[in-house]
Amino acid sequence: MSTAQAHSSSHSDSAEPIMQIDNIVKEFSGVRVLHKITMDIFAGEVLGILGENGAGKSTLLKILSGIYQKTSGSIRFIGQDVEITSPANAKALGISMIPQEFNLINSLNVFENVFLGNEQKKGLLLNKAKMREQTLELLAQLQTQLDPDALISSLSVAQKQMVEIAKALVNDVKILIMDEPTTVLTDHEVGIFFALVERLKARGVTLIFISHKLKEVKLLCDRLIILRDGYLISVDDIDDIDEQDMARKMVGRELNQIYPEKVSAGQESVLKVENLNIAKLLHNINFELKKGEILGFAGLIGAGRTETAEAIMGLRHSDSGTTYINGKQVDIKTVKDAVACKMAYLSEDRQGKGLVMNFDIIKNISLISLAKYVKGFISKPAERKQAQHYVQMFDIKAASIKSELINLSGGNQQKVYLAKWMDTEPEILILDEPTRGIDVNTKKEIYHFIQALTQQGVSVIVISSELEELIGLANRVLVMREGQIVGELAGDDINDQEIMYYAAGLKQDSAS
Amino acid sequence: MSKQTKIMMAPPSSPMQRLARFPWGTYAPLIALIVLIIFSALASEHFLATRNITNVLRQVSYTGIIALGMTFVIIAGGIDLSVGSMVALVGVLCVMLLNHMGDGWYSVIMAMGSAIAIGGLLGAVNGAIITRGKVASFIATLATMSILRSLTLYFSDAGEVVSHNSLFPEIGGGYFWSIPIPVWVFLILAFICHILLNHTAFGRHVCAIGSNATVASYSAIKVRWVYFLTFVIAGVMVGISAIMLSSRLNSVSPGDAGLFYELDAIAAVVIGGTALSGGRGTIWGTVIGVIILGIINNMLNLLGVSPYLQGTVKGAVILIAVLAQFKGDR
Numbered sequence: 001m002s003t004a005q006a007h008s009s010s011h012s013d014s015a016e017p018i019m020q021i022d023n024i025v026k027e028f029s030g031v032r033v034l035h036k037i038t039m040d041i042f043a044g045e046v047l048g049i050l051g052e053n054g055a056g057k058s059t060l061l062k063i064l065s066g067i068y069q070k071t072s073g074s075i076r077f078i079g080q081d082v083e084i085t086s087p088a089n090a091k092a093l094g095i096s097m098i099p100q101e102f103n104l105i106n107s108l109n110v111f112e113n114v115f116l117g118n119e120q121k122k123g124l125l126l127n128k129a130k131m132r133e134q135t136l137e138l139l140a141q142l143q144t145q146l147d148p149d150a151l152i153s154s155l156s157v158a159q160k161q162m163v164e165i166a167k168a169l170v171n172d173v174k175i176l177i178m179d180e181p182t183t184v185l186t187d188h189e190v191g192i193f194f195a196l197v198e199r200l201k202a203r204g205v206t207l208i209f210i211s212h213k214l215k216e217v218k219l220l221c222d223r224l225i226i227l228r229d230g231y232l233i234s235v236d237d238i239d240d241i242d243e244q245d246m247a248r249k250m251v252g253r254e255l256n257q258i259y260p261e262k263v264s265a266g267q268e269s270v271l272k273v274e275n276l277n278i279a280k281l282l283h284n285i286n287f288e289l290k291k292g293e294i295l296g297f298a299g300l301i302g303a304g305r306t307e308t309a310e311a312i313m314g315l316r317h318s319d320s321g322t323t324y325i326n327g328k329q330v331d332i333k334t335v336k337d338a339v340a341c342k343m344a345y346l347s348e349d350r351q352g353k354g355l356v357m358n359f360d361i362i363k364n365i366s367l368i369s370l371a372k373y374v375k376g377f378i379s380k381p382a383e384r385k386q387a388q389h390y391v392q393m394f395d396i397k398a399a400s401i402k403s404e405l406i407n408l409s410g411g412n413q414q415k416v417y418l419a420k421w422m423d424t425e426p427e428i429l430i431l432d433e434p435t436r437g438i439d440v441n442t443k444k445e446i447y448h449f450i451q452a453l454t455q456q457g458v459s460v461i462v463i464s465s466e467l468e469e470l471i472g473l474a475n476r477v478l479v480m481r482e483g484q485i486v487g488e489l490a491g492d493d494i495n496d497q498e499i500m501y502y503a504a505g506l507k508q509d510s511a512s
Numbered sequence: 513m514s515k516q517t518k519i520m521m522a523p524p525s526s527p528m529q530r531l532a533r534f535p536w537g538t539y540a541p542l543i544a545l546i547v548l549i550i551f552s553a554l555a556s557e558h559f560l561a562t563r564n565i566t567n568v569l570r571q572v573s574y575t576g577i578i579a580l581g582m583t584f585v586i587i588a589g590g591i592d593l594s595v596g597s598m599v600a601l602v603g604v605l606c607v608m609l610l611n612h613m614g615d616g617w618y619s620v621i622m623a624m625g626s627a628i629a630i631g632g633l634l635g636a637v638n639g640a641i642i643t644r645g646k647v648a649s650f651i652a653t654l655a656t657m658s659i660l661r662s663l664t665l666y667f668s669d670a671g672e673v674v675s676h677n678s679l680f681p682e683i684g685g686g687y688f689w690s691i692p693i694p695v696w697v698f699l700i701l702a703f704i705c706h707i708l709l710n711h712t713a714f715g716r717h718v719c720a721i722g723s724n725a726t727v728a729s730y731s732a733i734k735v736r737w738v739y740f741l742t743f744v745i746a747g748v749m750v751g752i753s754a755i756m757l758s759s760r761l762n763s764v765s766p767g768d769a770g771l772f773y774e775l776d777a778i779a780a781v782v783i784g785g786t787a788l789s790g791g792r793g794t795i796w797g798t799v800i801g802v803i804i805l806g807i808i809n810n811m812l813n814l815l816g817v818s819p820y821l822q823g824t825v826k827g828a829v830i831l832i833a834v835l836a837q838f839k840g841d842r
Contacts, residue, residue: 315729315730334732335730335731335732336732336734338732339732345730352724352726353726353727353730356719358723363716367720367731367733368732371713377711380711
């Protein structure tokens with residue numbers, strides 16, 4: 001996977017590239033996340049960028065739009081070498097990025113947002129009439145009916161996107177970068193978006209967009225580049241590649257030895273969820289977890305995996321649903337109930353939902369299980385001894401057991417988080433993105449620990465966006481898409497392509 | 513993207529390094545107090561007189577007791593602006609009740625019990641508005657501050673309420689082992705609060721919700737209940753303070769009683785090193801903060817500084833304390 005394949009490009013003979021990217025490298029504190037990316041972008045084309053989470057798509061686009069600075073390499077834009085030093089600088093050059101989370105101010109209206117930071121003035125005062133007029137003109141060009149005086153907070157997501165695009169056009173954009181523009185849209189709105197892309201192309205705007213939806217990519221793009229692990233894997237004309245190829249190129253890598261040997265699970269059902277529904281988020285979720293099993297939950301971001309876990313744990317209100325633990329129906333309304341049922345949930349948001357960052361290791365570990373250490377007052381020696389036990393067991397590295405969590409590295413924080421929940425002695429452990437932002441070595445330790453737990457009879461659910469992780473760990477994988485479980489894979493059937501087919505909507509089990 | 517390579521801190525090898533590692537931020541209030549005492553003793557020969565010291569301690573005990581309750585509220589991430597008005601209302605009701613029941617120890621004890629209960633109840637009202645009604649504590653207690661003051665004036669008809677009980681003044685004016693009773697009460701309550709904050713699950717939970725309420729709720733802590741209880745504690749402390757204050761003066765003047773006590777209490781908590789953003793703080797820090805404020809007032813009087821300038825000095829001390837903390841956080 002060293003270099004890109006030969007660039008197949010029908011453009012090169014006819015058109016001059018608007019942007020030439022030459023050997024771009026990006027490192028974060030010494031770790032290389034982009035490896036010598038070289039590619040051309042042609043004026044007026046729609047370029048798709050595909051890749052798994054962590055493949056380097058966003059990093060690349062953030063470099064192009066000035067949010068990150070490249071470590072080495074050069075960029076040529078309209079025949080000149082450029083250094084893109086900031087988003088403002090990129091904007092001045094004519095490169096704009098529309099992030100997934102829109103940058104609009106809800107309390108201002110449409111034209112004020114369109115001209116934000118670029119206000120037209122008449123003397124000292126704002127020239128509102130002119131801004132309003134120009135906004136109307138832009139919206140007309142986009143063939144969109146929007147009141148320039150409407151408040152952003154009153155708009156639908158698709159309309160907000162329209163405002164973002166208008167905002168980019170005000171700056172005379174030449175390259176417009178969009179990060180997953182359609183994930184937030186409904187089917188109808190996606191239709192509108194497609195039409196808009198055509199109109200932008202007609203204006204001569206070059207579009208670059210990230211998507212996880214292979215079908216969409218096929219429909220929208222002229223060319224497609226695929227990244228994997230920070231390497232440019234391929235550049236294809238869209239007619240030369242089909243969706244199966246895309247999926248294969250995105251994930252094609254070998255599993256290495258960081259995963260423990262799989263052990264088959266028991267037959268007893270420890271957790272059974274029936275008919276779980278949350279309006280607009282989850283539809284009819286049914287699944288079963290066996291004793292000693294590692295059950296993977298795959299799917300794209302926003303597919304409803306975290307919501308499912310939170311609903312089971314009593315962290316989220318569900319509209320319907322029955323939970324059985326060891327065959328007995330239980331009513332879990334709060335986390336406390338879930339803890340009483342010997343369930344544990346490690347959130348994907350370690351710092352925001354998992355750990356008290358200004359508490360030390362001891363206090364974090366005992367936070368949920370504190371009652372164990374209270375005999376009238378908290379027995380601090382007992383608390384400390386138990387924490388010491390976990391520090392040794394997980395090999396937690398810190399200056400002292402009294403170190404505040406903020407001073408620990410991500411991997412060590414995750415170990416403290418695990419210890420915190422292990423101290424409640426769970427029988428069902430739900431891990432949401434357990435290795436996000438963690439180095440390979442700690443990942444390996446965590447995988448082996450999970451495996452060891454199952455041997456002690458603990459059943460584990462792993463929610464992960466890293467396919468490799470699920471393939472390496474899970475006995476069984478459920479794939480979710482748009483709030484539904486769309487597929488189930490077990491044993492040797494668990495592979496990247498199958499999971500991708502289900503997750504991207506190319507395949508669906510009829511049963512659910 | 514790995515940040516795994518953790519630089520382990522080397523054990524201190526020289527006295528200088530040990531000095532650098534000393535947690536100055538934690539002990540800053542104590543150091544400030546010691547410096548202040550030394551300075552005061554040098555500046556005025558009257559300062560160290562027993563009579564002066566007991567007076568200072570007695571003066572600070574009223575706001576000190578309130579500041580203890582305020583410490584819980586602030587660590588939990590809230591603020592209570594209504595405590596000053598609450599002191600006045602509870603004081604007025606306490607004395608009125610006392611007069612209604614007549615003379616004797618029985619009435620005194622009943623009135624005191626009622627005062628504590630009313631304080632707790634008013635705190636619970638604050639807590640309920642904030643946790644059930646989901647109103648920011650600043651706004652909710654700003655409103656109750658106004659309401660309670662106006663109710664005080666209404667019940668007392670804006671006139672001073674004087675106790676007719678001959679035993680009542682012995683509570684706030686009395687001595688035990690030649691230390692004023694309010695000072696004893698303050699110190700004993702401080703000890704109890706310290707235990708509550710540092711050695712019980714409740715105290716741990718207060719710190720957790722103040723630091724990150726989401727983490728706390730994901731950790732099976734009843735966030736709203738704990739937050740509610742901090743306001744009840746603040747109310748109970750106000751009730752006790754109101755007893756001490758009204759029995760010391762043997763009367764309550766509804767317009768001025770407890771005026772600006774909320775500011776003194778908050779100032780003491782902040783000077784004592786508790787973060788206004790919540791999540792961390794100590795009771796002994798608050799006790800020191802209270803005493804620092806008291807000594808400053810006392811010294812300004814002893815040195816004959818214009819009373820009009822005392823607010824300036826107090827404000828400056830608060831600013832210095834907060835700036836020092838801010839640096840310590842870095």
